Amino acid sequence: MNGLIIYLKKVLKVEIRNAFEVGKYFTYELTREKPIYNWFYYKEGFAPEIVDFMIEKTVSKLGILDPFCGSGTTLLRAKELGISSTGIDSSPLSVFVSKVKTQNYEENDLVEVEEFLNTVQKLKEGKFNWKFELFNPKNAFPFSNFNNILSLRTAIEGVENEKARDLLLLALVSIIPQASLVIKDGGVLKIDKRKRAIPTKEAFKRKIKRMVRNLNGKSNGFVPNLYLGDARRMEIENESVDLIVTSPPYLNNIDYSKIYGLELSLLEMNEGATKQTRNRSLRSFITNQSIEFEIPESVREFADKIPIVGSYFADINQVVKEMHRVLAHGGKVGFVVGNSVIHETHVLVDEIIGELAEEVGFKVEILVGLERIADVMPAKVKTRESIIIMTK
Numbered sequence: 561m562n563g564l565i566i567y568l569k570k571v572l573k574v575e576i577r578n579a580f581e582v583g584k585y586f587t588y589e590l591t592r593e594k595p596i597y598n599w600f601y602y603k604e605g606f607a608p609e610i611v612d613f614m615i616e617k618t619v620s621k622l623g624i625l626d627p628f629c630g631s632g633t634t635l636l637r638a639k640e641l642g643i644s645s646t647g648i649d650s651s652p653l654s655v656f657v658s659k660v661k662t663q664n665y666e667e668n669d670l671v672e673v674e675e676f677l678n679t680v681q682k683l684k685e686g687k688f689n690w691k692f693e694l695f696n697p698k699n700a701f702p703f704s705n706f707n708n709i710l711s712l713r714t715a716i717e718g719v720e721n722e723k724a725r726d727l728l729l730l731a732l733v734s735i736i737p738q739a740s741l742v743i744k745d746g747g748v749l750k751i752d753k754r755k756r757a758i759p760t761k762e763a764f765k766r767k768i769k770r771m772v773r774n775l776n777g778k779s780n781g782f783v784p785n786l787y788l789g790d791a792r793r794m795e796i797e798n799e800s801v802d803l804i805v806t807s808p809p810y811l812n813n814i815d816y817s818k819i820y821g822l823e824l825s826l827l828e829m830n831e832g833a834t835k836q837t838r839n840r841s842l843r844s845f846i847t848n849q850s851i852e853f854e855i856p857e858s859v860r861e862f863a864d865k866i867p868i869v870g871s872y873f874a875d876i877n878q879v880v881k882e883m884h885r886v887l888a889h890g891g892k893v894g895f896v897v898g899n900s901v902i903h904e905t906h907v908l909v910d911e912i913i914g915e916l917a918e919e920v921g922f923k924v925e926i927l928v929g930l931e932r933i934a935d936v937m938p939a940k941v942k943t944r945e946s947i948i949i950m951t952k
């Protein structure tokens with residue numbers, strides 16, 4: 561390709577216009593300040609205002625679906641608005657985070673959490689062998705932080721009240737970035753021995769106190785249906801929802817089962833959890849998953865050169881078909897995606913998905929919310945993130 565950026569591919573049929581006012585809701589930035597939404601730092605998350613933006617376009621009577629629910633932003637916003645919702649995710653970590661953020665809590669659940677805090681100073685030694693496929697977790701923490709995490713994890717397992725246990729466990733899992741020596745650098749985890757890690761117990765106590773404060777008087781409403789699953793094969797009835805607000809993994813070759821693998825293996829206490837999650841994940845990264853959905857005609861030529869382009873759009877096409885199936889007539893989808901530069905090829909993800917959506921019968925409009933300059937040798941390329949509005 562010698563110094564050229566190839567554009568894959570301009571589809572001129574679909575309507576595209578700028579809507580930069582909505583772009584600020586595509587990133588996690590605004591969510592960082594929002595109570596409950598920010599209980600788990602999830603860089604890939606969007607802001608709840610995306611749900612409001614979609615609700616202005618259509619009133620939801622049947623309920624909202626997020627088939628890639630991530631940290632539960634759509635579901636929590638639906639709960640706040642008094643709308644029933646369903647969330648699916650391939651990662652047990654996402655399903656857990658979403659559940660803890662959206663379930664209803666009683667006063668006694670919070671009292672039990674506080675009672676647990678009184679025991680934190682005199683915890684016993686932890687009793688499980690924490691394993692993670694990329695490295696030994698022991699090397700990723702200062703010595704005392706590691707031991708305290710094991711002790712807390714073991715003690716939390718013994719808490720009988722399920723909701724109190726969930727809150728405590730989320731607090732523990734969510735402090736891993738602060739308590740560890742790990743740096744999440746794009747698509748890789750690095751251990752940096754010079755990083756300042758916050759003592760586990762201090763970070764844990766601070767976190768759980770904040771969570772309890774956030775819940776004050778706020779915990780009642782429609783609890784979402786949540787399940788561990790695969791957006792390519794949704795276990796959802798035909799025409800049973802009328803709004804889908806979601807964002808799939810981007811075509812960036814990042815395997816999130818690895819990036820969040822420490823959190824996931826601590827939550828599940830099972831080394832195999834990362835592999836199982838990977839096998840359910842959309843193929844937005846190089847993986848040897850054996851699923852074979854057909855590669856859409858429009859990207860076939862490029863798929864020969866860049867296989868990940870073929871598998872990504874084969875999977876996305878399947879998701880688009882599933883969304884069309886579960887959506888009632890007149891229902892809408894808000895699908896937040898980002899374009900990618902991969903092997904000197906600028907992949908216009910929004911236009912390709914827009915075209916696939918038209919092929920299954922959606923009416924499509926693409927709103928460009930963010931533009932970025934990607935400095936990819938040999939040139940700088942203007943890429944963008946968009947929300948694809950699909951109407952059935």
Ligand SMILES: C[S@@+](CC[C@H](N)C(=O)[O-])C[C@H]1O[C@@H](n2cnc3c(N)ncnc32)[C@H](O)[C@@H]1O
Nearest residue numbers: 605606628630631633649650651790791841842
């Ligand atoms: C971009 S994130 C969604 C973020 C979400 N909008 C939020 O605000 O937190 C994409 C999510 O899709 C999930 N995922 C990947 N493959 C999946 C699949 N086949 N089915 C369901 N979820 C999947 C990932 O685990 C990840 O949580």
